[in-house]
Amino acid sequence: MQTRRHFVQTAAALSAAALAPFPALARPLEQVKILYGFPAGSAGDICARRVGDRFGGTAYSKNNGIVDTRTGAGGRIALEVLKAAPADGSVLAMTPFSCLSLYPHIYKKLSYDPFADFVAVGTASMIHHGLAVGPLVPASVKTVHDFLGWAKANPKDASYGSPAAGSTPHFIGALLGLNNQVELKHVPYRGSVPGVTDVVGGQLAAMVTPHGDFIPNHKAGKLRILATSGKQRSPFVPEVPTFAEQGFADLTVEEWFGFYAPAKTPASMVAAANAAINAAIQEKSVVDSLTVVGLIPYGGTADDMAYSQKREFERWGPLIKKVGFTAES
Structure with a gap:
């Protein structure tokens, strides 16, 4: 019964997000690049590709999104590339929350500020x-x-x-x-x-x-x-x-995969991308693809994701200190 209730609640939240009107843009982007920092064929890579495949023909993008795999440094390289990308909505990165919420407690010198350099766009799935x-x-x-x-x-x-x-x-x-x-x-x-x-x-x-x-x-x-x-x-x-x-x-840990854009990306573009993500994870073919690799569709607003990132950052700080692990240890 608990599992059924969890899915009913998730479905209700997704439906509400998917039914919200797509924000009006002057015109959709030609194409969106999705940076992903882990190997091709992994669960997250499949999530990024299946969601990106549904960007085409939306108010956000004329064409399907393409995944640009930038592996290495535990996902940090993809976020370094995103930090330097144009803040126009044409480049996103999809990442597990660990790269934003845990890494600041692990690396003394992180090449990006997880709160200042990026803006949350929306979650797509849960692990x-x-x-x-x-x-x-x-x-x-x-x-x-x-x-x-x-x-x-x-x-x-x-x-x-x-x-x-x-x-x-x-x-x-x-x-x-x-x-x-x-x-x-x-x-x-x-x-x-x-x-x-x-x-x-x-x-x-x-x-x-x-x-x-x-x-x-x-x-x-x-x-x-x-x-x-x-x-x-x-x-x-x-x-x-x-x-x-x-x-x-x-x-108890429920880790999500979420999309980020560079800081200063216009709010209208973030909202359009969020609507496209939420619509994608309502489609049966996308849900089926996620299920194969043990992922649960998990949508919501950009504000929901930003709040969750901060909450996980605050939760994991003392836990990582208790474990005593740093990148230098």
């Missing part, structure tokens, strides 16, 4: 992260409490992977260990795929990453998702309880 274990961990381990007990008894193998040092999954795993007095060694990877491969192969005990990257192997019985990080259970693996249900409410 639930997951904790999964593979064959290195006995089949008797079925819950997060079981995993912590096993890790305490087997310190040599008590490690977890994440898609990158300084990523949200990295800190979820670190807080799980710290808050429960269990030492969990962090193993950073370059993206989710190599870490998931090592979990399935028995070289790594566990991994925390967007749970969509676990789903095929979970359903095939090659690994076991022990928990997901959403407020409600994931609609894609409803049999898996959340961290909160298992007594770890502090690990």
Whole structure:
């Protein structure tokens, strides 16, 4: 019932945004470039492409958007390019909130100011992260409490992977260990795929990453998702309880992918882009594409996104300080 209610509320919010009139522009842009700072084929890349594909023929753009992949530096390069881009709505960047809300607490010298250099445009999808274990961990381990007990008894193998040092999954795993007095060694990877491969192969005990990257192997019985990080259970693996249900409410994290424009982009252009994003994630073909990679359509206003960015920035500051991680550590 909780999952159904979550979708009803999300659908209602999206419908209201999609039904709002498109802002009047003198004329639509010819084309929009969407910068994305992570590898092609990843969940976020698919989200950027499917949403961008629906920009064409709207009040925002005559033609479909094109994705310009600028990988490297944990997504920072794409935002550096956006900072220097024309502030006319023709260039956007899509990014997880970690690049704006977590990185200022990690990097002493960040090449962009997440609040002064960009303007929020709108969210497109939401990620639930997951904790999964593979064959290195006995089949008797079925819950997060079981995993912590096993890790305490087997310190040599008590490690977890994440898609990158300084990523949200990295800190979820670190807080799980710290808050429960269990030492969990962090193993950073370059993206989710190599870490998931090592979990399935028995070289790594566990991994925390967007749970969509676990789903095929979970359903095939090659690994076991022990928990997901959403407020409600994931609609894609409803049999898996959340961290909160298992007594770890502090690990409730719903990370979004959102679009940003350079600072000083006209408000009318931001509003037109926001309307195009919200309309795109109402389309069944887009929803289906997101579902395949474990993403939940998640729209709203630009103000909603800006508020969420600030709230997450304030939430994660003391948590990252507690973990004691910086880019130099």
